[in-house]
């Protein structure tokens with residue numbers, strides 16, 4: 338995943354996984370003088386939650402002497418996530434959860450932040466648990482195209498899309514948490530106030546219950562996905578990138594998903 342001369346952005350939320358990843362990559366960087374490392378944090382604008390995370394992320398970056406770059410929803414999209422949720426609910430767009438907006442807008446924001454810092458790669462702290470949950474969620478939604486696209490190293494090639502890598506994709510969440518505790522890394526442990534709304538929560542509970550009874554299930558699902566993906570890629574239509582009519586960012590359709598969602602709330 339890593340090359341000796343990468344300009345690597347690490348997406349740091351302030352939680353245990355992203356901070357464990359940042360500390361490990363900082364350690365690796367000491368042996369790779371040509372690698373440039375910096376952290377990118379997205380400020381979604383979640384009252385009573387994100388400010389603490391921003392402070393913790395900044396303190397860790399200062400300790401590791403890593404530049405810290407913050408991109409905010411307000412700056413990029415004109416609204417905080419709290420405002421988006423209020424406006425969507427006010428307009429009766431209640432079928433979409435806060436996470437449905439946040440996931441799409443945050444992905445775009447991380448890419449924008451990494452690009453502003455001229456990164457050639459962006460590392461996210463998706464763990465084995467996240468990867469398995471995402472695969473199962475995509476099956477539940479019948480989203481085969483996304484099932485084939487979600488992989489440890491993205492292959493989407495576009496000058497405006499920074500390549501994404503997931504160095505923790507085979508690391509169970511418990512181990513990344515253990516690393517943070519053993520290394521005494523300060524992280525935010527308050528959950529996001531919107532987290533309980535997510536379908537992911539139900540899927541996490543279900544997979545953890547099966548894992549408890551049948552140890553190794555998470556690895557089995559992950560490995561099965563790795564083997565299935567080439568066949569899925571063959572059968573799903575390759576997306577041709579065009580430019581979003583509103584934001585000029587790469588998009589599979591004339592309007593990108595982020596701009597489509599934002600239209601609901603304007």
Ligand code: SF4
Nearest residue numbers: 435436439529531532
């Ligand atoms: Fe965004 Fe949902 Fe995660 Fe909160 S739980 S940060 S709303 S994706």
